[in-house]
Amino acid sequence: MAADKDPSVRDLNTMAILKYYPLSVLVTIDRHEWYAHPQIYSRNDNTGFWTAKPAIPPDSMLISSRLHSDITQTNSIPVSATRNYVPGELEHDNCNGKWEDDCIKKQSIDHKALEGSCTDDVKNVSKKRHRGDSTCSEGSILSNGNIDEYKEPVLRQTPSSENNDLSVKMAVSATNASLAEQVIQPALVMFEVHVPPSCMLDGVHSQHFFGTGVIIYHSEIIGLAVVDRNTVAVSVSDVILSFAAFPLEIPGEVVFLHPLHNYAIVAYDPSGLGAGATNVQAATLLPEPALRRGESVHLVGLSRSLQITSRKSTVTNPCAALNIASADCPRYRAINMEVIELDTDFGSTFSGVLTDGQGRVQALWSSFSAQLKYGCNSLEDHQFVRGIPIYAISLVLDKILSGAAGPSLLINGMKRPMPLVRILEVELYPTLLSKARSFGLSDIWIAALAKKDPIRKQVLRVKGCWAGSNAEIHLEQGDMILAINKVPVTCFRDIENACQELDRLNDSDGKLKITIFRQGQEIELLVGTDVRDGNGSTCMVNWCGSVIQDPHSAVRALGFLPEEGHGVYLARWCHGSPVHRYGLYALQWIVEVNGKLTPDLETFLNVVEGLEHGEFVRVKTVHLNGKPRVLTLKQDLHYWPTWELKFDPDTATWRRRMIKSLNSTT
Known part of the structure; x- marks a missing residue:
């Protein structure tokens, strides 16, 4: 009895109980090859090395189904999805595992804090989720169809009696909701995204993300949902969709990442919904007219427990x-x-959608990620929410459904051409016309720009050009963009419309005739545009425990690439690896290996493929701040083999290829 009164003894007893408490999880083995085959390691006492052998025979049906099957299990979830979540606010978890990017300690570039209209709100980030009172409204639930121009037969299956009872219960519970809630609920979906720790590309800052999206297209053969890129940041992701209209989880595949705008499009297989397909519908999009100041909208989204939440704003x-x-x-x-x-x-x-009183989607209420600077050197991650007008998303959706003139991608067993996006790879920011007058802009242009847009009363200025872009050699920092093809330009949409007009002209050379104001002079220039796809980064190499890739758009947006050639970018490194032991950290370009230039990933692969186990390698790097460095590391192919991970659009899968290991080279 005395032992029971001892707190330390009680804690030990509790720990013992927890230690042997059984836990059941579901493990998904899908068709992607983000992870290597299971292996069993055993130590060789004679050599001191740990040797690996396959844990599953090569001819096992489990491996063959993972590598060659195009059918993904739709009723299983990842191990991490079995955690006990507390219903409440939607937060983007930040769990980086053992991979490190060494961003804070090694970064010496001075960054500015968040500017503009978002500053005040981001500084006062609220961690509490507020719930508004739902407005009661009588009336029947409106039917949400697809875009009229591209109607396909919607999947109709006869539900069982249990599903009928479930639908009735859902309809009864919806009677206390507003009309906008009832209409949009069948189109709302919760995204659960997991990024494999071994391939965290493009500077992604977390492994786990959650957010609310909306279904923008639904038919018998394909479903498309849109969500912000703070939820789906990279295409190398395990995406699980949970529907508000029916209690079911199915996997999704990232099919489009917009290079500039904060949204991603994810495809899913409607046949995986089974009888629940009758409850899921696409939202009705309302791109026009654009929202105006003072208009009322309904902010609708989902909580972590899939409870619909809305308020009028x-x-x-x-x-x-x-x-x-x-x-x-x-x-x-x-x-x-x-x-x-x-x-x-x-x-x-809280993320979701903005709708009108009839439940038609006017904007995607999206989460944005930023960093704010506190004190001298401290940078902290923050997120804030804003609305993205739905017209930008509807334009890309129209191109996907009508058959865009872009590269094909296998979606649900059918190849579909995906759209290409023509953009001016220049970062712009607005300046008031009153400030522009102080810089010497003439009264004629002031009057022309004010007449073109009496609400904004602004002119766009160049903040910087992306390194390696076609606009880099023509535009300079501080240039004012006055007109394109003699038409005054006052907002970002004007430039997007001009780029889209180039796509409509078959004989176009991809150049815009831009009138700029630079150092007191008006200059006319022919500025080239760039065409980008929505795939994001599609290839990476793991060498000596580091993630190597081509410089992604965020790196190029800094406006600098090494003079020796673009080089390959070191995105992340692993603890205990050769690059860790010898000090080859992230945020650097590798421009030379043993005196051989490595301007791109293919050349880099050809160079490192000839390196042997235990060989000392001389590496020349250039940091993001422009400082060069030369170091030597010893390659270890026993524990840190060289392998490549590449996306195959013909099979819509990520394939792993062993480049060189201690015992084999393929």
């Missing part, structure tokens, strides 16, 4: 220019965007 600014500074470790950030601001919302972690 008022638009305070329908065209707030977004200005997010580069993070210490370059990662995706939205640029050249105008977003929607509301008077009240549910805090900085």
Whole structure:
């Protein structure tokens, strides 16, 4: 009895109980090859090395189904999805595992804090999720169809009696909701995203993300949902979709990442919904007319427990220019965007959609990621929410459904051409016309720009050009963009429309005739544009325990690439690896290996493929701040083999290829 009164003894007893408490999990083995085959390691006492052998025979049906099957299990979830989640605010978890990017300690570039209209709200990030009172409204649930121009037969299956009872219960519970809630609920979906720790590309800052998206297309053969890129940051992701209209989880595949705007499109297989397909519908999009200041909208989204939450808000600014500074470790950030601001919302972690009173989607209420600087050197991650007008998303959706003139991608067993996006790879920011007058802009141009847009009363200026872009050799920092093809330009959408017009002209050379104001003079230039796909980074190499890739857009947006050639970019490194032991950290370009230039990933692979186990390698690097460095490391192919991970659009899978190991070379 005395032992029971001892707190330490009680703690030990509790720990013993927890230690042997059984835990059941579901493990998904899918068709991607982000992870190597299971292996069993045993120590050789004679040599001191740990040797590996396959844990599953090579001819096992388990491996063959993972490598060659195009059918993904739709009723299983990852191990991490079995955690006990507490319903509440939607937060983007930040769990980086053992991989390190060494961003804060090794970064010496001075970054600016978040500027513009978002600054005040981001500084006062609220961690509490507020719930608004739902407005009661009588009336029947409206049917949500697809875009009229591309109607396909919607999947109709006869539900069982249990599913009928479930639908009735859902309809009864929806009677206390507003009309907008009832209409949009069948289109809302919760995203659970897991990034494999071995291939965290493009500076992604976390392994786990959650967020609310909306279904924008649903038919018998394909379903498309859209969500912000702070939820789906990279295409190398395990995506699980949970539907508000039916209790079911199915996997999704990332099919489009917009290079500038903060949204991603994810495809899913409607046949995986089974009888629940009758409950899931696509939202009705309302791209026009654009929202105006003072208009009322319904902010609707999902909690972590898939409970629909909404409130009525008022638009305070329908065209707030977004200005997010580069993070210490370059990662995706939205640029050249105008977003929607509301008077009240549910805090900085709540995402969803903005609808009118009839439940038609006017904007995607999206989460944005930024870093704010506190004190001398401290940078902290913050997120905030703003609205993205739905017209930008509807344009890309139209191209996907109508058959865009782009590379084909296998989606649900059918190849579909995906759209290409023509952009001007220049970061812009608005300046008031009153400030532009102080810089010497003539009264004629002031009057022309004010007449073109009496609301904004601004002119766009160049903040910087992306390194390696076609615009880099023509535009300079501080240039004012006055007109394109003699038509005054006042906002980001004007430039996007001009780029889209080039695509409509078959004989176009891809150049814009731009009138700029530079150092007191008006100059006309022919500036080239760039065409990008929505795949993101599709190839990486793991060499000596580091993740090597081509410089992604966030790195190029810094405006600098090494003179020796673009080089390959070292994105991350692993503890205990050769690059860790010898000090080859992240945020650097590798421009030479043993005196041989490595301007791109293919050349880098050809060079390192000839390196042997235990060989000392001389590496020349250039840091993001431009400082060169030369170091030597010893290659270890026993524990740290060289392998490549590449996306195959013909099979829509990521394939792993062993480049060189201690015992084999393929």
